[in-house]
Amino acid sequence: MMTMENETPTHAASLKDVQQRRPEVARQNAVAKDAFNPNHIEVKDYSFFYGPNQVLFDLNMAFPERHVTALIGPSGCGKSTLLRNINRMNDLIDGISHKGDVLIEGQSIYDPFLEVISLRKRIGMVFQKSNPFPKSIYENIVYSLRVAGRNRKSELDETVETSLKAAALWDEVKDRLQESAFSLSGGQMQRLCIARAIANRPEILLMDEPCSALDPIATGKIEDLIHDLKKDYTIIIVTHNMQQAARVSDKTAFLYMGQLIEYDDTEKIFMKPSEPQTEAYVSGRFG
Amino acid sequence: MSTVLEEPRPVARPPRAANNAPVKPVGEVYVWVTAMGLAIGLFMILFLLGLIAYNGIGVFWPRNVAVVEFREDGPTRFMGGTRTMGVITLEQARDVRDLTPEQMESPHPANRREKQLFLGNRDAFGQAFAFFNAGDIVDVSYPKNVIRAERMEWGDALFFPVRIEDSAGNVVSVDDADFDTELKRLVREVVSRRTQISRIERHQIGRINLQMRDLELEERFYQRLDERSAADEAALAAVRERMADLQAEYQPLADRAGELRAKQREHTLVYEVITGQQRSMPVGDLVSYYYPNQLSVLGKTRHFFAHIWDFLSGHPREANTEGGIFPAIFGTFVMTLIMSIAVMPFGVMAAIYLREYAKQGPLVRSVRIAINNLAGVPSIVFGIFGLGFFVYFVGGTIDQLFYPKGLPTPTFGTGGILWASLTLALMTVPVVIVATEEALAAVSRGIREGSLACGASKWQTIQHLVLPASAPGILTGLVLAMARGAGEVAPLMLVGVVALAPNLPIDGMFPFIHLERKFMHLGFHIYDLGFQSPDSEAAKPMVFATTLVLILVVIVLNLTAIMVRNHLRKKYAAGTF
Numbered sequence: 001m002m003t004m005e006n007e008t009p010t011h012a013a014s015l016k017d018v019q020q021r022r023p024e025v026a027r028q029n030a031v032a033k034d035a036f037n038p039n040h041i042e043v044k045d046y047s048f049f050y051g052p053n054q055v056l057f058d059l060n061m062a063f064p065e066r067h068v069t070a071l072i073g074p075s076g077c078g079k080s081t082l083l084r085n086i087n088r089m090n091d092l093i094d095g096i097s098h099k100g101d102v103l104i105e106g107q108s109i110y111d112p113f114l115e116v117i118s119l120r121k122r123i124g125m126v127f128q129k130s131n132p133f134p135k136s137i138y139e140n141i142v143y144s145l146r147v148a149g150r151n152r153k154s155e156l157d158e159t160v161e162t163s164l165k166a167a168a169l170w171d172e173v174k175d176r177l178q179e180s181a182f183s184l185s186g187g188q189m190q191r192l193c194i195a196r197a198i199a200n201r202p203e204i205l206l207m208d209e210p211c212s213a214l215d216p217i218a219t220g221k222i223e224d225l226i227h228d229l230k231k232d233y234t235i236i237i238v239t240h241n242m243q244q245a246a247r248v249s250d251k252t253a254f255l256y257m258g259q260l261i262e263y264d265d266t267e268k269i270f271m272k273p274s275e276p277q278t279e280a281y282v283s284g285r286f287g
Numbered sequence: 288m289s290t291v292l293e294e295p296r297p298v299a300r301p302p303r304a305a306n307n308a309p310v311k312p313v314g315e316v317y318v319w320v321t322a323m324g325l326a327i328g329l330f331m332i333l334f335l336l337g338l339i340a341y342n343g344i345g346v347f348w349p350r351n352v353a354v355v356e357f358r359e360d361g362p363t364r365f366m367g368g369t370r371t372m373g374v375i376t377l378e379q380a381r382d383v384r385d386l387t388p389e390q391m392e393s394p395h396p397a398n399r400r401e402k403q404l405f406l407g408n409r410d411a412f413g414q415a416f417a418f419f420n421a422g423d424i425v426d427v428s429y430p431k432n433v434i435r436a437e438r439m440e441w442g443d444a445l446f447f448p449v450r451i452e453d454s455a456g457n458v459v460s461v462d463d464a465d466f467d468t469e470l471k472r473l474v475r476e477v478v479s480r481r482t483q484i485s486r487i488e489r490h491q492i493g494r495i496n497l498q499m500r501d502l503e504l505e506e507r508f509y510q511r512l513d514e515r516s517a518a519d520e521a522a523l524a525a526v527r528e529r530m531a532d533l534q535a536e537y538q539p540l541a542d543r544a545g546e547l548r549a550k551q552r553e554h555t556l557v558y559e560v561i562t563g564q565q566r567s568m569p570v571g572d573l574v575s576y577y578y579p580n581q582l583s584v585l586g587k588t589r590h591f592f593a594h595i596w597d598f599l600s601g602h603p604r605e606a607n608t609e610g611g612i613f614p615a616i617f618g619t620f621v622m623t624l625i626m627s628i629a630v631m632p633f634g635v636m637a638a639i640y641l642r643e644y645a646k647q648g649p650l651v652r653s654v655r656i657a658i659n660n661l662a663g664v665p666s667i668v669f670g671i672f673g674l675g676f677f678v679y680f681v682g683g684t685i686d687q688l689f690y691p692k693g694l695p696t697p698t699f700g701t702g703g704i705l706w707a708s709l710t711l712a713l714m715t716v717p718v719v720i721v722a723t724e725e726a727l728a729a730v731s732r733g734i735r736e737g738s739l740a741c742g743a744s745k746w747q748t749i750q751h752l753v754l755p756a757s758a759p760g761i762l763t764g765l766v767l768a769m770a771r772g773a774g775e776v777a778p779l780m781l782v783g784v785v786a787l788a789p790n791l792p793i794d795g796m797f798p799f800i801h802l803e804r805k806f807m808h809l810g811f812h813i814y815d816l817g818f819q820s821p822d823s824e825a826a827k828p829m830v831f832a833t834t835l836v837l838i839l840v841v842i843v844l845n846l847t848a849i850m851v852r853n854h855l856r857k858k859y860a861a862g863t864f
């Protein structure tokens with residue numbers, strides 16, 4: 001289990017606050033997007049069970065393409081479970097079962113003709129605890145290419161540079177790519193994991209509390225990064241930090257005990273939520 | 288221990304429980320019990336190692352040769368005389384049952400003690416060691432002109448040189464100024480000639496013999512056929528022709544060896560032993576010689592290292608009691624190596640299946656319990672299994688399929704280094720499985736999930752991340768397996784170890800690695816020296832030295848594996864979160 005500190009949501013999120021602190025973010029949020037698929041990922045009547053325990057109850061929601069969607073809710077409400085089902089990471093666990101479906105661009109992730117590996121190649125994932133491989137920085141980035149059988153040096157070099165640049169890490173590590181990934185600081189490691197997740201150019205990026213183990217400066221860098229990445233990726237981020245959700249996301253879903261309570265534009269969720277439970281949660285009255 | 292005992296006891300009063308009963312520090316006594324256990328264990332190990340190291344290394348130090356004089360009126364005599372000569376190896380209290388009443392009453396305690404001397408000259412005296420009553424010794428001197436000579440037969444000789452004669456009647460007397468240079472030159476010559484002879488006999492003639500043996504087997508095979516076709520007749524003729532060729536090749540080599548052997552006997556060394564008897568031997572019998580009582584500490588050190596080198600690199604002589612133990616060291620190394628090569632893939636694959644792929648449940652649990660129990664099966668049982676399965680079944684089948692011409696003489700159907708290694712591999716595989724499973728389990732879930740999220744398959748994850756990260760732990764298992772395997776003797780006696788093997792399992796003869804050959808092993812060598820040799824007293828130093836080498840071999844093997852492991856561990860140091 002995670003520590004209490006990580007679990008405790010940081011409240012006091014009024015969008016106005018946030019907008020004052022980060023005007024440029026707010027402006028970008030307001031700019032109308034190019035044409036995009038509002039139903040990039042669709043969750044349909046989705047229920048999920050760990051053995052006999054039902055964890056998700058009849059979820060129905062759609063994640064828009066090239067937007068950031070935040071999943072919020074008290075700990076144990078099923079945010080990670082939902083996230084980890086999108087790339088079928090939960091397949092590793094014995095005794096799981098589900099009802100309903102999850103579609104990516106209309107194709108079911110449970111399609112028996114779809115290989116899990118090819119599904120995961122389309123989806124990058126960043127974990128709460130940064131998990132660099134015990135290899136060099138370079139090898140960490142190119143891992144997803146190598147396992148796909150792509151070993152051409154020029155392609156690998158180019159991928160390392162573009163991924164690290166996209167993860168805003170290039171300038172810090174470009175001179176020590178062959179050093180162990182463990183020589184990096186905590187924040188750098190997490191950005192390395194982000195770079196690794198996007199190295200194989202996925203469409204979707206799943207992030208499970210990517211900043212909960214980081215200090216505020218590192219957190220700020222990653223939030224900026226999420227902003228830059230969303231022009232290319234559909235991002236779903238689980239967070240306990242209300243301010244963070246407000247700062248980085250376009251849409252926010254509030255889950256409570258496995259049920260989707262409210263799902264709307266972030267602005268709406270934080271300014272005038274329609275459900276009293278949402279209101280209570282975002283204003284810190286329970287959690 | 289003593290420093291621990293002196294530690295001041297805590298003075299604070301024991302706290303009282305609620306019911307006012309004094310709370311005793313009940314755990315305290317167990318600190319001492321456990322510490323005692325550790326101390327006793329450590330002491331015993333260090334004592335054993337120290338004893339072996341002291342005795343094992345002491346063998347090689349060239350010690351002075353003493354001339355010992357007995358009382359004219361005492362009972363002690365050596366070959367009828369009052370003098371003897373030898374290396375004083377031991378002084379100890381005599382067994383009371385051997386004491387005469389006078390000795391028992393004697394005011395001199397020396398009368399109840401005895402000295403053991405290494406006399407050498409087993410050919411002259413019939414024994415290499417003897418005990419003498421310490422009380423009867425009146426003088427001990429160390430004459431400078433004593434030679435200690437290592438010989439091809441009869442062990443070492445201790446003597447005073449007299450002269451060198453050659454077959455033509457030329458004589459160099461010990462009083463001549465160039466006696467020593469002459470002897471040195473001759474010994475150098477015979478040593479190099481001996482190397483030549485052994486090269487001819489061991490390698491060239493040995494190779495011909497092996498080919499001859501194969502051809503004879505083939506010849507017999509064709510002869511035994513009930514009906515021979517024309518092709519068979521032709522094959523038989525070809526075999527006979529090749530045998531004739533080999534015979535022709537053999538003859539000049541044998542002649543050359545005979546010639547060299549005759550040269551070895553050209554010069555004779557005449558010497559005098561302590562009883563005054565003059566004896567002689569061909570210089571060709573000498574391996575080396577030196578004047579122990581003339582050596583400075585530096586000279587002794589040189590001899591010390593030379594002796595160690597000869598011991599480690601030489602072949603055994605005289606039923607293993609003399610010479611070196613190189614074949615045994617080599618056999619132990621090769622066997623342990625083959626065992627490791629066999630045990631690693633099997634153990635690691637089994638562990639990967641058990642830990643990564645098998646569905647955890649009652650079946651896997653019972654397999655795991657069975658593996659752990661396998662580690663506790665007595666090694667002799669593995670020996671018997673190896674004999675029955677590997678030697679008779681697998682080896683017998685191989686012989687029938689691939690070496691039918693040799694039958695009934697077995698090729699693989701008899702004990703050999705491959706079967707011995709596989710038997711030990713089977714014995715140690717549980718160790719590797721258990722260690723590997725633990726190492727695999729220790730690889731963090733985060734890394735596995737990270738890899739899967741990158742689109743890697745399960746096997747790719749294992750191959751690229753899990754196995755490298757658990758390599759240190761797997762090597763720990765290998766270290767344990769090698770430590771257990773290299774020191775094992777009992778099962779080997781059934782599956783291929785011999786006291787004296789004519790050939791090494793790896794040599795310059797095609798196909799270079801001879802897995803079917805019988806081999807020598809340090810552990811068995813110790814057993815053979817200590818319990819099977821006719822003169823156990825003479826073999827004792829060799830037993831200690833060989834034991835020391837076995838321990839060192841095991842340590843070297845382990846250290847290598849540990850160093851590799853630490854290197855890997857450093858590489859993946861931060862890999863464990």
Ligand SMILES: Nc1ncnc2c1ncn2[C@@H]1O[C@H](COP(=O)(O)OP(=O)(O)O)[C@@H](O)[C@H]1O
Nearest residue numbers: 050053055074075076077078079080081082093
């Ligand atoms: N591997 C698992 N096996 C069984 N139950 C689990 C497992 N993982 C999570 N759960 C349960 O599922 C529920 C939702 O967990 P999770 O999705 O991790 O919540 P969140 O990420 O919102 O804190 C919790 O009640 C948790 O106990």
Ligand SMILES: [Mg+2]
Nearest residue numbers: 079080081208
């Ligand atoms: Mg979670």
